Amino acid sequence: MRIVAADIGGTNTKIGICDEQGHIGQFKEYATESHKGGPHVVSRLLEQLAMYDDDFDAIAISTAGQVDAEAGRIVYANENIPSYTGMQLKETIEARFQKPVKVENDVNAAALGEAAFGAARSFRDFLCLTFGTGIGGAIVINRQIYRGANGVAAEFGHIFTRPLAGMSGGARSSRYESHASTTALIRMAREADPECVDGKVFFDKIGKGNVELQQILHDWAAEVSLGLASLIHVFNPAAIIVGGGVMEQERLVRLVAEETKAIVMPSFADVSIVKASLGNKAGLLGAASLFLR
Incomplete structure (x- = not known):
């Protein structure tokens, strides 16, 4: 399975294609420009995701802010990303790419990463x-x-x-x-x-x-x-x-x-x-x- 994963931070956003062994290919990092607000952050993310060919199965997002993981919605984000609260990430990305999407809070995602591939495996x-x-x-x-x-x-x-x-x-x-x-x-x-x-x-x-x-x-x-x-x-x-x-x-x-x-x-x-x-x-x-x- 090939998953395009993105990690949205207040300063930089990281993106790459992950496989089942935890390898990351086509990795890149770009400035989030969070000061321009949530709609801009999401618009830039969609542009970056569109640069990958269609040879992937799903899209996974790790993001700053409190997340309703089931709905894929930003419940609350502080002033580091203005106007990010309430944004429907899952709905927006699925509508654009017609691929299944999951969204998770960044620290929860980091914990899951450590559990699957890192220091918390045992x-x-x-x-x-x-x-x-x-x-x-x-x-x-x-x-x-x-x-x-x-x-x-x-x-x-x-x-x-x-x-x-x-x-x-x-x-x-x-x-x-x-x-x-x-x-x-x-x-x-x-x-x-x-x-x-x-x-x-x-x-x-x-x-x-x-x-x-x-x-x-x-x-x-x-x-x-x-x-x-x-x-x-x-x-x-x-x-x-x-x-x-x-x-x-x-x-x-x-x-x-x-x-x-x-x-x-x-x-x-x-x-x-x-x-x-x-x-x-x-x-x-x-x-x-x-x-x-």
Whole structure:
């Protein structure tokens, strides 16, 4: 089976043809131009899909935003893609290409990709978290996505890890992603060293022995672990797969694992905390797996 898969992100969109072994051919990446709004994003996607010949069986879409997977509709998207909320992706693409279409949220798709082809292949029950601008999440139970009553479960970035009282930003400042996202890490680093404009500069300086930045990394890892420990106590997963550019650092994943296992109950401490292995192809492969499972 040959599936054209696309992964729509706020900055770039990736697209390629996936087969049943997880190989990706005719891969390309283009600027999403999300600031131009949802209708433009979808119009560009249709143009790119039309560049593939008709020798494929289905189309699979991984996308930012909350997704009604059954209807293939965007339930909610934040300001990163204006006017994206409510867009009928499945209906629009099927009408254009006369091929079956499935649509999935990007973190759910990444979790399915890791389950089918990556770091979660040996786990039936696991959580997946991606650390970036915010924190995305997915819950996999018996190798199926758990969606919740409204289909939008696993907004892990919005759990509360700080008390509301005394937080200057109110509820938003008390959320997990306000303190444990990559955005939060770089904010903390820039307060100490204005040259730390991104993760690359930050980790380069740590590699050169900057003690103050090393402490900031440990403090941030403790924030990450605080949220993970709560999720472990609720879900009792066999594993947590952590992804996002910052988690490409093996030593950071080890640090987070150590910090987390030090604070969970002993009966939960056998959980595996594992780095995602598929990188920026996880969403494509996970979307394709919707047709292959």
